[in-house]
Amino acid sequence: MDTVDFEIWMFIAGLGIFLFGMYHLETGLKGLAGNSFKKLLQRFTDKRWKGILTGSFVTAILQSSSLVTLLVLAFLGAGMISLQNSLGVVFGANLGTTVTAWIVATVGFKLDIADLSYPFLAIGSLSYLLLDSRPVLKNWGSFLIGFGLLFLGLDFMKTSIEDVAGQVDLRLYANVGLWIFLLIGLITTVLIQSSSAMIVIVLSALNAELISIHQSVAIIIGANVGTTSTLIIASFNGTADKKRLAAANVIFNLVAGAVSFLLLRQMVYFTIHYLGIREPLLELVFLNTLINLIGIVLFFPFIPAFARFMNRRFVKSEPSGTCLYIKNVDPEVSDVALQALDNEISRVYTLVEEFILDCLLIGKNGNHRSSGIKNIFRIEKNLLETYAQLKTIEDEITDYYTQIQRFKLTQSEADLTSNYLIRVRSMIIAAKNIKDVIPNIKEMADSEDPVAVEILGSLQNFAVKNLNKLSSQAPEGMGREEISRLQREYEDFYILTVNYLYKNIPPKAQLSVSVSSITNAIRKIVSTLEELITSVNHPESRNNKGTEPAATDAGTLPAESPFGPLQGQD
Structure with missing residues (x-):
């Protein structure tokens, strides 16, 4: 035994x-x-x-x-x-x-x-x-x-x-x-x-x-x-x-x-x-x-x-939450979690880009969308819901960021997670900027004022052109020189557009859209694109923002105008 x-x-x-x-x-x-x-x-x-x-x-x-x-x-x-x-x-x-x-x-x-x-x-x-x-x-x-x-x-x-x-x-x-x-x-x-x-x-x-x-x-x-x-x-x-x-x-x-x-x-x-x-x-x-x-x-x-x-x-x-990728990945697997975060950031950029185009009443190819009375309230409700969804995604990404920080990260991984947070914040600020002028954009679209309609068309074309440019740059990012060049280009566009408005303000009796509404739309749309520059680049590439380009008189305008020869300009 x-x-x-x-x-x-x-x-x-x-x-x-x-x-x-x-x-x-x-x-x-x-x-x-x-x-x-x-x-x-x-x-x-x-x-x-x-x-x-x-x-x-x-x-x-x-x-x-x-x-x-x-x-x-x-x-x-x-x-x-x-x-x-x-x-x-x-x-x-x-x-x-x-x-x-x-x-x-x-x-x-x-x-x-x-x-x-x-x-x-x-x-x-x-x-x-x-x-x-x-x-x-x-x-x-x-x-x-x-x-x-x-x-x-x-x-x-x-x-x-x-x-x-x-x-x-x-x-x-x-x-x-x-x-x-x-x-x-x-x-x-x-x-x-x-x-x-x-x-x-x-x-x-x-x-x-x-x-x-x-x-x-x-x-x-x-x-x-x-x-x-x-x-x-x-x-x-x-x-x-x-x-x-x-x-x-x-x-x-x-x-x-x-x-x-x-x-x-x-x-x-x-x-x-x-x-x-x-x-x-x-x-x-x-x-x-x-x-x-x-x-x-x-x-x-x-x-x-x-x-x-x-x-x-x-x-x-299925895990709860609006995000698609990070909710399925344990933050302890740091390299995979960072890849999930990268995929989520790319998705947020796409959503923000679509949101901007929706707010501007255009498609990515520049086609204008209808803007009747019945459409106004339905679109505005959907846009506000979309913005709320973007804010929820930002909160979920921020929470995931705090979870990742609890685990041991290399210095490069820590820098990368911080960069992701800065990028998503810039995207949401861009979305907020355009959200704030939805009423102004619709007012301009429904207006019969030729100046308001022309400026809106110029803003739409400028936005489509630069959104396509930024999308193509997003995977690799941009160098400092390219960023500076784009920012100067945005500032020039702002100056030209505002000066065009000031030189072509119709008599008060014929004004169907206020000048303040139009200038507000111009400022916010340009600021939206400026924030998107940050969202496709690393933190160290970010230049100072927050100063609004000032309108100047005609003598300081760049040579080329997005509107052709200005009315009243020699």
């Missing part, structure tokens, strides 16, 4: 050592190349097949499908990857986890793995403990510790199972249905939360001839379904995207598992008689890989339709 108890504890100790090794291996690799893997996931997921290959490769290296899935969730929330392509990555991650089984089957049972683990543990432990001031070497130490513990834990499990295998009569399992073994694999994996550890247990049992190849494959199928529990648990209080990925992963493994279980005997027969793989361990790891390949082949043609189907699920779990 004492001997049996000892073997049980030895087996549990081996399992614990193996899982602890997986943890150190993952930690070390994240420290050594975490950002590289993030960039790889971002860069090579624009196609379904690329997503599958990238997910397989990254998971094969990191040996953590859970980590890869959490990274994908962050990218998905930030708008850096679509749900369709993220599904490809998750499906590929399932395939990537099979690499552990191949390493264990080809190395772990062929060599004296306890002796193999000692050099890794010796070098890794010393590096991890003594080189704390050198992060790269410490991460290498963590990686080596993990590698050594994997093999040491495997040796413990293998030895404990081999010692009890001779005491078990296999004939007792001869008439037990394979579905029992499938349930054993599923339940055990849910409990230990590691399909890699589960397959090592099965390989040890198969190596000790404790179970047959058919029973082993049934356990592995159950383990593939059971490993989805990790993501399911993580998605309970998660966003809609997290729940969609978790559900998609469950469906993928259920379908692949059901098809493989139905064809289990045929797959084993095919592997032995057609492929000539007669070594039980290699046969099992091959079939484990084949099960995941079957799932990928079955789902690949339908990934777009499957993504659309999943997008319609869990709608009630």
Whole structure:
């Protein structure tokens, strides 16, 4: 009895050592190349097949499908990857986890793995403990510790199972249905939360001839379904995207598992008689890989339709808020959070640009919009609602900014977040400037005064021209010289327009729009464009604003006028 108890504890100790090794291996690799893997996931997921290959490769290296899935969730929330392509990555991650089984089957049972683990543990432990001031070497130490513990834990499990295998009569399992073994694999994996550890247990049992190849494959199928529990648990209080990925992963493994279980005997027969793989361990790891390949082949043609189907699920779990990107990304993942913030700022700029054009009663191509009496009140109500929405977005971005500041940021990341806040503030000020003169613009549009109508047309054309120019500059920003040139151009336009108004004021009896209304519209529209210059540039590029260009007499006007020859001008 004492001997049996000892073997049980030895087996549990081996399992614990193996899982602890997986943890150190993952930690070390994240420290050594975490950002590289993030960039790889971002860069090579624009196609379904690329997503599958990238997910397989990254998971094969990191040996953590859970980590890869959490990274994908962050990218998905930030708008850096679509749900369709993220599904490809998750499906590929399932395939990537099979690499552990191949390493264990080809190395772990062929060599004296306890002796193999000692050099890794010796070098890794010393590096991890003594080189704390050198992060790269410490991460290498963590990686080596993990590698050594994997093999040491495997040796413990293998030895404990081999010692009890001779005491078990296999004939007792001869008439037990394979579905029992499938349930054993599923339940055990849910409990230990590691399909890699589960397959090592099965390989040890198969190596000790404790179970047959058919029973082993049934356990592995159950383990593939059971490993989805990790993501399911993580998605309970998660966003809609997290729940969609978790559900998609469950469906993928259920379908692949059901098809493989139905064809289990045929797959084993095919592997032995057609492929000539007669070594039980290699046969099992091959079939484990084949099960995941079957799932990928079955789902690949339908990934777009499957993504659309999943997008319609869990709608009630969508995060609250007006923003699209930042509400789905944990601010703790700083680089992804900054990308989400960048996407959100770009969206705000587009919304503000559309708002400005709506206020000016024109389209981006310069086409004028109708402005009848019935349209006035409807448009004004919608514009005020749009402005309120922009203010809400600004508040949400500001709140997200404060959340990001709680985490450790590099100096460049801190500067970038501050820049984002300055840019969004400038956009909202621009929106406020144009919002304040909506009544003036409509008054000019409805007027029969030719001067008011002409000035409004000039303002509309000037706004369209410069909005298009700023939009083209937004991705890269502008240099100081370009900013100064534009600001001088805006000031010149303001001076010319105001002087044109002053020289062409009709008699008071014929004036249908007050001069103050027209000058207010001119000032605010020019100020709106000036604020947008700030919104597409870094803080250090910002010149002093707040001084309104002063109108001058005709003798100081620039040579060219946006109106042609001024009335009364020599």
